[in-house]
Amino acid sequence: MLSIRDALEAVEGRWKLLILYALSENPKRFKQLAREVSGITDKTLSKELKSLELNKLIRRDVYNTFPPTVEYSITPHGLSLEKVLDELHYWGLTHRREVIGK
Template sequence: MLIKGGCPKTALSIKDALEALEGRWKLLILFSLSAENKRFNEISKAVTGITDKTLSKELKSLESNQLIKRTVYDTFPPTIEYSITEHGKSLENVLNELHYWGLLHRQKMLG
């Protein structure tokens, strides 16, 4: 069901969601973490085309929005693993819908 109307509270909640997920990479990072926890290099391989600098920035943003968790293990050198939080998992339906819409859109554009 699509929310209709120009209610300021609705616009504010959509703005908040877009700010938390803005950018080209955040949804792809979340999607890559939805199946299993990953280390930095594993995420980098799963999200092709992202630079290490951008990935680092996006991971920090996702962590500050409590969508992912960064765990540092006491090893030498330190092992760092990223996982999706329960709050991040609440986006599962959104990711699935975007996936299916993307498939339909691609089919429509390719004719």
């Protein structure tokens, strides 16, 4: 049970899996993520990115430009959730058809 608790704490909440899914294709800047993860506020996105970074699921790269460019990317540890994200995606499609009928 401890391992499941650890896993849930790392990806808990409404947004973390959506952020990881958005980053699974390629690195993105903050505003790109905010657009892709519709409905999230900038404050919440910032908090969730910090948490994902602490759990080593994403990496934050700052480039020496003016103004500084910050880019977020998924780490190899974060990519290890790929099967979970894919299965959740397919389950969500089936669930949507079952419940909503679309």
